[in-house]
Amino acid sequence: MRTVIPDADAMHDFGAALAGRLRAGDLVVLTGPLGAGKTTFTRGLGVGLRVRGSVTSPTFVLARTHPSTIGGPPLVHVDAYRLASAVELDDLDIDFPNSVVVVEWGRGMLDGITESWLDIEIERPLGASQAAPAGPDDDGLDDDGLDLDEPRTVTITAHGPRWAGVAGFDPAADEAGHARLSE
DSSP states (O other): OEEEEOSHHHHHHHHHHHHTTOOTTOEEEEEOOTTSSHHHHHHHHHHHHTBSSOOOOOTTTSEEEEOBSSSSOOEEEEEOTTOOSHHHHHTTOOOGGGSEEEEETOTTOOTTTOSOEEEEEEEOOTTHHHHSOOOTTOOSSSSGGGOOSSOEEEEEEEESGGGTTOTTEESSOOTTSOOEEOO
16 A cells, blocks of 8 residues: 555554554564654554553664553554664564564564564655754654654555455555555
């Protein structure tokens, strides 16, 4: 699926809506430049999953776990920016089977971690980061202060057997064997 998300509120709502399709054991990998909206999306996901705690970028702690307030799976939010490999991601000892895990900057780090995941790429307009106002939270490392209200292009690609045949996903795989979310 490729879609345009018009602003930060819509990105948040998109995350909340996707939460309804997720269950324990699901992995979401977010890719996009600083300020693309990865953390905004994850905040929405947290709202949709009804987890406790403020969802903020885990840049300096690498991973944060947000327990469910309704008996559902916890949300584990990982920032893999400083990690060099799948081994380092695995060393975080994340409870993948019993959690919904979101990994920012995780593309290419999934070898041996799981056989199914959603890859979400968020593209922001070129030049947007130069126009972003610097704020007190802008440390140059996370995207909280860079989320301008301008359109983002989001592409979701589903990988692995978990997503084959799931409502809203095309069970016909592409040439690489990956299912795609129906538009």
